[in-house]
Amino acid sequence: MKKSIVILFALFFSMSIFSQEENYQYKVKVGDIAPDFEMSLPSGQKVKLSSLRGKVVMLQFTASWCGVCRKEMPHIEKEIWQKHKDNPNFALYGIDREEPAETVLKFAKATGVTYPIGLDPKADIFGTYAEKEAGITRNIIIDKNGKIVMLTRLFKMEEFNEMVALIDSLL
Numbered sequence: 001m002k003k004s005i006v007i008l009f010a011l012f013f014s015m016s017i018f019s020q021e022e023n024y025q026y027k028v029k030v031g032d033i034a035p036d037f038e039m040s041l042p043s044g045q046k047v048k049l050s051s052l053r054g055k056v057v058m059l060q061f062t063a064s065w066c067g068v069c070r071k072e073m074p075h076i077e078k079e080i081w082q083k084h085k086d087n088p089n090f091a092l093y094g095i096d097r098e099e100p101a102e103t104v105l106k107f108a109k110a111t112g113v114t115y116p117i118g119l120d121p122k123a124d125i126f127g128t129y130a131e132k133e134a135g136i137t138r139n140i141i142i143d144k145n146g147k148i149v150m151l152t153r154l155f156k157m158e159e160f161n162e163m164v165a166l167i168d169s170l171l
Contacts, residue, residue: 024153025134027127034059034142037125039093039118042101047093047118050146056170057142058092061126062117064099064107069137072155073111079164081115089144089171095120097136139163143170 028035034057038048049057060076062069076092084090094117096104104117120126129140141150141163150166152159 024138024151025131026129026138026151027131028129028140028148028151030148030151032148033146034140034148035128037128039095039120039125041116041118042105047116049142052091053146054144055089055091056144056167057090058167059129059140059142060092060094061097061120061129061136061138061140062094062107063097063136064103064110066136068155070111072137072160073113075155075160077111077113077115079160080167081113084167084171085115087171090167092116093118095125097123097126141166141170 034049036048036050038046040046058076058080060073062073073094081092084092092115094108094113094115096107096117097120099107099119100121101119104119108114108117118125123132126132126136130138135153137153137155139150139152140148143149149170150163152163
């Protein structure tokens with residue numbers, strides 16, 4: 001029964017997001033297997049998306065110059081990261097677009113986030129998921145099977161709350 005509710009919940013939100021995807025300039029869509037990539041964290045540690053299979057994954061595309069990102073990130077920190085950071089079935093990575101490690105570290109400190117933020121120096125990861133000239137902030141929620149279950153763009157509280165509820169239901 002719980003599994004049926006989760007599936008219906010995900011389907012409902014997938015359908016509502018799917019109808020908006022074209023406006024979001026995504027190259028991927030809900031239901032796709034998330035394209036694999038490898039990125040470096042400022043520490044030099046490498047993260048490969050496919051190594052996270054079996055976990056619910058949230059990717060947040062961001063940059064220090066993005067005002068909307070700065071508004072959204074404390075919410076991600078408080079309402080998602082702090083709630084699930086110790087859950088072995090969850091992973092959250094910010095992906096900073098076209099900035100050096102020093103800038104990313106200052107940005108994380110300034111916004112008060114403690115979740116890991118990886119580097120995307122040429123926006124190649126971003127360009128795999130969305131048109132390179134498309135804007136940020138945007139979030140991608142990936143289920144334990146590697147399938148994209150939600151795509152967001154900008155920061156709208158109602159959509160953010162839907163994303164939080166979806167993550168909670170998948171975990």
